[in-house]
Amino acid sequence: MTNTATNPLLADWTQAFGLPSFNDLKPEHFRPAFDAALERHRAEIATIAADKAAPTFANTIEALEKSGRDLDKVANVFFVKAGADTGDEIEAIERDISPLLARHSSALYLNAQLYARIADLYARRDTLGLNDEQARLLDRTHSRFVRAGGALDKDKQDRLAAINERLASLGTQFGQNVLADEKSWALILEEADLAGLPDFARAAAGAAAADRGHPGKYAITLLRSSCEGFLQFSSRRDLREKVFDAWIRRGENGGATDNRAVIAEMVKLRDERARLLGFASFADYRLEDTMAKTPEAARDLLNNVWGRARARAGRERDALQEMIAAEGGNFKLAPHDWRYYAEKLRKAKYDLDESEIKPYFQLDKMIEAAFETATRLFGVTFKPVTVPLYHPDARAWKVSDAAGKHVGLFIGDYFARPSKHSGAWMTSLRDQQRLTGDTRPVILNVCNFSKPAAGEPALLSFDDARTLFHEFGHGLHGLLSNVTYPTLSGTAVARDFVELPSQLYEHWLEVPAILEKYARHAKTGAPMPKALLDKVLATRTFNQGFATVEYTSCALVDLDIHDKGIADTLDVTQFEKDRLAALQMPAEIVMRHRLPHFGHLFSGDGYAAGYYSYMWSEVLDADAFEAFEETGNAFDAATAKRLHDFIYSAGNLRDPAEAYKAFRGKLPSVDALLKKRGLDEAAA
Structure with missing residues (x-):
């Protein structure tokens, strides 16, 4: 299987847009492809580390950037399948390969010879004559190695490697357990x-x-x-x-798929890893390399919002309880009642319900709306193309710039299915870079919208449409990337900055010019009546106390479980209960993601101690959209150009605070976020 002639992952990818041959790809191709790609990357790293020539930017940093291309290709395809179209064979490979990849990563970042070369260059960085992008890459590479343990002694490195390998296995187990519960x-x-x-x-x-x-x-x-x-x-x-x-x-049903013991072990290992690296807690470690810098700064933002949100949710609860009483209901509002009575209250208060507006939000029309928004802001256009993909539900569009030059390929995979993990995400099969030629990106959006019956149009809720715009904002961040080095490409930015392009893009869904054109009735094709459109826009802050409490409680509990003072033996259910009691969580609201299925935190550690980042980025996105509103034009060309140049196309070329100031001229305050959510004093 390792023969390039028989393994489509190892052969040259000659399909259109440089895609792999998905039609020929089988699960049994992955493991030998991983083995061959890992072997090649190990050889590349050994050559760089053992180079007898003095370290230079070219023979060390650029050489490192060029290495591992085969491994990236194989891993990108595999994890697209593992997330969006998995099965027993793929899951078995994932369980095997996750610790293997962690072991490989540790061997890279804990390579003493390689780290010595990087540290030497970093110490001499001001004498190397680097341009701004090269200086940024050297800084980020050195930081990445230090944060991975490159500067530790051998004993600590060995323990760190063992922790990383175990955490990789546990993260895979966590995600597969949640999927098993959902499927069963x-x-x-x-x-x-x-x-x-x-x-x-x-x-x-x-x-x-x-x-x-x-x-x-x-x-x-x-x-x-x-x-x-x-x-x-x-x-x-x-x-x-x-x-x-x-x-x-x-994830909390007992038996083989119960995640509570998995979480307890992961939290303990993360804490140990952070302390090995010299940090007081995993939260301190994680936030040191973000805009927030400290858990205290993230908690300050969340606490600023929490009290207001809880007070508003209390008023919302009272209104729902009054509705129950008025209908003769002799029961107290419970969490499973909230959405039902909130929908009834919205209809009573605004003469609007979801069943009235949903026929106007067709999936295909909302895709078109997201595309036109990108065209009007950034000049890019989208043309559907037929190419072999990993699942029949996935579809593709060729993306071009205003001059007709190829930008990249966009793949949308929108419908829920048993083989797909829950949630919505952006990922890539290939990232943009210019180091080894003009490499054009292949970007995916994966969602879980309900698939309609045969012959019927797919209809979205307003929240679904917002999710589509959100993920497409991430997609544009990858598609519009314009950097030289892979490490700095696209969405490879600080965790509390990466949500800015996605959350900002949601605002354009509510721009009247977009809704008037694309909110079309699924059966009649008629545009949404202006009176109905006005009612939709008037309800933007309806139920925001509930929504903000549901989210913010998750972010606070995330920080707490990864901060100081966690016991060696963690009772996950009791911890969650105690922390919510301390927050005075309304009894009628449940965390948006309870810990046993909180994939953001425990299916890997991408958002661990970082779930606050959605709100941190929301401070930025609310202020950023005000930049357009101040011009009186949601598509103002000069503002859009700054947004393109300093945010969407800039990858990690700059510190995120500097990138934002380059776009906006200043850093934001929390005021725009409070106004957006209806939590400012005027709305109280």
Whole structure:
């Protein structure tokens, strides 16, 4: 299988746009491809480290940037499959390969000869005659090696390597456990059980049941789009409670898929890793290399919002309880009731409900809306192309700039399925760089929208449409990248800066010119009536107390579990309960992601001690959109050019604070965020 003639991952990728031959790719190709790519990368690293010539930027830093290209190719394809179209064979490979990749990474970053060369160059950095991008790359490379343990003694390095390998295995186990719980549970319903569900929700439930082998029935699954729709519309309180309980207990059901012991071990190992590296806690370690710098700074922002959000949520709760009483309900509002009564209150208060607006948010039209926004801001255009991809649901568009030059390939994979992990994300098969030729990116958006019945259009909720714009903002950050070095490309920026391009892009969904053109009725094609559009925009801050509490509680608990003072033996359920009690969490609201299924934190550590970053970036994005509003034009050309040059195309060329100031002229305050969420004093 390692022969390049028989393994499509190791052969030259000659398909259109430099894609691998997905039609020929089989699970058994991955392991030998990984083995061959790892062997080659080890040889490349050994050559760089053992070079007898004195260290130079070219023979050390650039050589390092050029190494591992085969491994990147194989890993990128594999993890696209593992996330978006997995199965028993892929999951088995993932369990094997995750610790192997961690071991390889440790061997790279703990290579004493290699680190000595990098440290030598870093010490002489002001004498090397580097341009700004090269200086930034040297700084980031040195920082990466130091933060990975390159400067530690051998004993500490050995322990660090063992910790990294174990954490990789645990992260894989965590994600696979959550997926197993999601795949194994469904509530199969009859027609009589669908009271309150609008036609589009019934159709989605019917399609889900058919997919699970129950034609003629209806199924509610543990995918967010399925659960939230049912909780929003079903008048069957008993069934809402059953669905909600299953949803919030993913990863906490006992048995082989219970994640609590996994979390306890991961938290302990992360803390040990941070202390080996000289930090007081994992949170201190993680935030040192971000805009926030310290857990205290992140917590200050969250606390600034928390009290206001909790107070507003209390007022929202009281209004919902009054509605229950007015209907003769003799019960106290519970978490499984909130979405149902909030939807009823929205209809009563604004004469608006989700079933009225959802037919105007067709998936295909929202994709077009996201594309046109990019065209009007940045001059890029999108042309659908037919190329072999990893799943029949995925589709592709060729991206070109205003002069017709090829920018990259964009792949959208929008529908939920049992083989796909939950959530929504952006990833890549190839990143932009110019070091080894003009490499054009291949960028993916992966979502989990409900797939419609055959022949029916896919309809999105307003939140779904916002998710689509969010992920496409990430996608543009990758597509528009214009840097030389792979390490600085696209979304490879600080965790609390990376959400700026995505969250900022959400604002354009609500620009009237976009909604007026693309919010079209699925059956009649008629545009959304202006009166309805006005009502949609008028409800932007409706239920924001609930939404902000749901999110902010997660971010605070994340910081707490990764900060100082965690016991060696961690009772995850009790810890979560105690921390929420200390926060005075409203009893009627549950964390958006409870710890046992909080994939952002424990399926790897991408957002561990970093979930606050969505709100940190929201401070930036609210202020950034005000830059457009101040001009009176949401597509102002001069503002869009600064946004392109300093944010979307700039990768990690600058410190994030400097990048933002280059765009905006100043750093933001929290005021724009509070106004956006309706939490400012004027809305109190």
